Amino acid sequence: MSVAGSRNSIGVEIAGLGHYAPERIVTNAEIEQQLGLEAGWIERRTGIRSRRWAHDDQALSDIAIAAGERALERAGLARKDVGLLLLATSTPDHLLPPSAPLVAHRLGLSRAGGIDMAGACAGFVYALSLADSFVRTRRVPVLVIAGNILSRRINPEERASAILFADAAGAVLLAPSSRENAGVIGCELASEGDGYDLIKIPSGGSRQPFRMGLDPIETLMSLSDGRAVFQKAVAMMTDTSRAALTQAGLSISDIDHWIPHQANARIIEAVRGRLGCSADQVISTVPDYANSSAASIPFTLSKGAEARDYRSSQVVLFSAAGAGLTGGAVVFRL
Structure with missing residues (x-):
């Protein structure tokens, strides 16, 4: 995917980054005891020592907004200039409506489109590639947020899922750049x-x-x-x-x-x-x-x-x- 060539070509730069993980820390010991596993079993097989789980009153939109807010603050761009919000998630607030319009509204993105993308673990990679193209063609910033609250989808009796999954959100604000080879x-x-x-x-x-x-x-x-x-x-x-x-x-x-x-x-x-x-x-x-x-x-x-x-x-x-x-x-x- 080449970005050079035209006299009017632009590049894409990362204007701001943000992340959020819930405060609740769940250790391996808690899960190992629940599943009847010996101490150290999870870390030996997965490299995981602990994970973060959301509080009962937190929804996906809440943690997505926390990450997005941080990226926007770091970028310092006018929020009215953001043209699109892509929200990569497998755990939206509701099956319907999509969560992206709510997240955009609460972030003050008054002129941004918003859509959920259900790409599972690859959702961010897909969203990033589409966001890059949108920035190049429309010449406006795009906010990509990926977030999940997987703790509420874990089967506590199934070892394969119980030991791996966690809750978090990350955000990347892309913006047009005069550096044609960026992005x-x-x-x-x-x-x-x-x-x-x-x-x-x-x-x-x-x-x-x-x-x-x-x-x-x-x-x-x-x-x-x-x-x-x-x-x-x-x-x-x-x-x-x-x-x-x-x-x-x-x-x-x-x-x-x-x-x-x-x-x-x-x-x-x-x-x-x-x-x-x-x-x-x-x-x-x-x-x-x-x-x-x-x-x-x-x-x-x-x-x-x-x-x-x-x-x-x-x-x-x-x-x-x-x-x-x-x-x-x-x-x-x-």
Whole structure:
């Protein structure tokens, strides 16, 4: 995806970053005791030490607004100039209406369109690629927020989901830039529908609607085959990352920062090994914040700014894969 060429070409820059994680810390010990697991079992297999869960009075819109507010404040742009809000989430406030219009309203984005994007763990990668294109064509800022409250979709009796998932939100405000080579310089999106049922919430959609007498377990997340999810996620993240790098004309050694979806440490390490990425290039929040699906990449990008020195012209690789199966990778020049 090339951005150079026309006399009127513009680039896309990150004007502001924001993140939010609920205050409630849930340790491994709490979950291990609940599931009858020995101490240390979760960290050995996932790299996760703790995670954040929302309070009972918090909805998805609340944590999305907290992250978005931070990004807008850091950017210092007039809120009336933001043209679009993309909200990547699998846990909206309601099945209907979408949550994005409410979030835009409460953030004071008086002239912005707003839409939810249900891309599961890859939702941010999809939203970022679309936002970049909108900024280039419409020449207005776009706010991308990804957030999830997965603690309310966890099946506490299913080990595969109970140990992994968390709540968080991350936000990225994109704006037009005079630097034509800034923004998305490589993008590869993918889907693999033969893995459609590997991760799902069985009830609540048109295939299996809510009904009287429905077992509550049917409304919670289920991972039917953890080994298959691992293998397919690693392959999808690796393949799309290589393709995006090729589009950008870069190799993995040219990447300053790699921020993968924070699925778990084993998946991150497996993809890192296949890509030949050094440990120094990786930014991860999985030990203390676990897996918040689509939120994990922008959350980690923003959280990482506290320790990393992000500079203009550095290159960041984002990689993700999740339910659907859907995934992708974006190469972004800061």
